[in-house]
Each structure stands twice: as C-alpha cells, then as structure tokens.
Amino acid sequence: MRQNPARRGALLDAAIEVLAREGARGLTFRAVDTEAKVPNGTASNYFSNRDDLLTQVGQRFYERLDPGPEVISAALEGPRDRARVTELMHELVDRVSAFRSGYLALLELRLEATRRPELRRLLTERIRADIDFNIDYHLRSGLPGDATTVVLFYLAFNWLILDRLTLPDIFPEDQIQDLVTAMVERVLPPDSGRSPGEPA
Structure with a gap:
C-alpha cells in the first residue's frame, strides 16, 4: 500500500x-x-x-472535525457559566453543520455498520471515545453540568444537526439558534452564583 x-x-x-x-x-x-x-x-x-x-x-x-488545541484552549476563556456553555454549543452545532458532506458521509457509514461488523466496531469505539473525551473535558473545565449533561447535548444536538442538513424545512434556519439556546437552558439549571466546584 x-x-x-x-x-x-x-x-x-x-x-x-x-x-x-x-x-x-x-x-x-x-x-x-x-x-x-x-x-x-x-x-x-x-x-x-x-x-x-x-x-x-x-x-x-473525526480528523477533519477536530477543533484543534487553539479552539479547545479558547473555549476555556471567560466565565464558567450557562451563557458560556450556550456559546460553546452554538459553535459546536455550526462547526459540525458546516462540514455537511462529512456528516452525511458519517450517516452512510452508520448504516453500513449495521451490515459490517468491523466498521461497527470501529465506529462504536471512535464515537464512544469522542463522547468520553467530551465528558472528561467538560468536567475538568469547571463548566456547569455533569456527564449526563454532555450525553444529553450529544443526543439532542446530533438530531438537530441531522434535521438541519437533511430536512431543513422542518426547522427553518432562523429557528436553529433559538433551539440551541433553549436546549441549554432546559438541560442546565440557572447559574447559582457559586464558583465551579463549590458545594451547594
């Protein structure tokens, strides 16, 4: 080769x-x-x-979607509150949506994975590793929310991106930003005013 x-x-x-x-x-x-x-x-x-x-x-x-160390470092700048999480989720949804062909190709791979055990194993391991990385990053960052918060965002925003890229008339583009904000507001409680890690 x-x-x-x-x-x-x-x-x-x-x-x-x-x-x-x-x-x-x-x-x-x-x-x-x-x-x-x-x-x-x-x-x-x-x-x-x-x-x-x-x-x-x-x-x-996943190589092409990797935001790189600069973006990851920049994500830790500023306050660790719900508003910052909202900004990060908007950036994530827009970054993934911008790679339309990559996301659609991944959907095709997922369908193929139902018939190809080796591909299913690879995708399972790779996507699970990505979820675990995001959970670990979120917890270490001091941003509000826990591991379940990250998983809920993963599930909700993946489906939102799917509709955005495949059936865009379900949720017109001018609604996408409002939906991202609403999801964060419903998953994360309002800021309490405590510092990250401070007990209730």
Whole structure:
C-alpha cells in the first residue's frame, strides 16, 4: 500500500464527498479516483479493499472535525457559566453543520455498520471515545453540568444537526439558534452564583 499521507488524505476527502452524494453503493475506487482527479487505480494502491476504505473514511471524518488545541484552549476563556456553555454549543452545532458532506458521509457509514461488523466496531469505539473525551473535558473545565449533561447535548444536538442538513424545512434556519439556546437552558439549571466546584 502507498504511504503518501497527503495523497491518502485527499483520497479520503474525495471518498467523503462521494459517500455523501452517492451513498454507500456509489462509493467505488473508480468514483474516488474521479472525485480526487487522479489516475484510475490510485485509490486501490492506498486501500486494500472497500472495507478498508470505509473504515478510514470514518477516521478521516473525526480528523477533519477536530477543533484543534487553539479552539479547545479558547473555549476555556471567560466565565464558567450557562451563557458560556450556550456559546460553546452554538459553535459546536455550526462547526459540525458546516462540514455537511462529512456528516452525511458519517450517516452512510452508520448504516453500513449495521451490515459490517468491523466498521461497527470501529465506529462504536471512535464515537464512544469522542463522547468520553467530551465528558472528561467538560468536567475538568469547571463548566456547569455533569456527564449526563454532555450525553444529553450529544443526543439532542446530533438530531438537530441531522434535521438541519437533511430536512431543513422542518426547522427553518432562523429557528436553529433559538433551539440551541433553549436546549441549554432546559438541560442546565440557572447559574447559582457559586464558583465551579463549590458545594451547594
């Protein structure tokens, strides 16, 4: 297998676009080569088979969605209150929504995972690790809420993003921001005025 990281990344990005546009049935090595504008046979030099390609597409989605250390550090600036959590959730929903093809490709991978045990194992491990990271980050940050708060946000905002990207007329765009704010306000109690970690 070829090991040029930049070329592999470009092929995986092309695969994401194909998967989002054509669905899993349309994801072939030839389609990836065409999307990436490379000679036929290039993708088959980088991925041992279609399962390998699907698995690496799942990993690539999370690589591209990673906000990076600067964004993570910036998230800890300012007060640790409900208003700050609201800002962070708006940023999260907008960042994930902006990567439309990646999110749609991930949905296709989830459907494929019901038929491919190795892909199911990979996605389960990767998504569980992402949830655990977010829980740990939230608890260490001193932001209000607990592990269940993070899980509830994960469940609610994933479905909101799903509707936003696939059936946008259910909740018109001008309602999205209000819905994000309302979710935070209903999951998190009002600020008590205590410092983070201070007992009730």
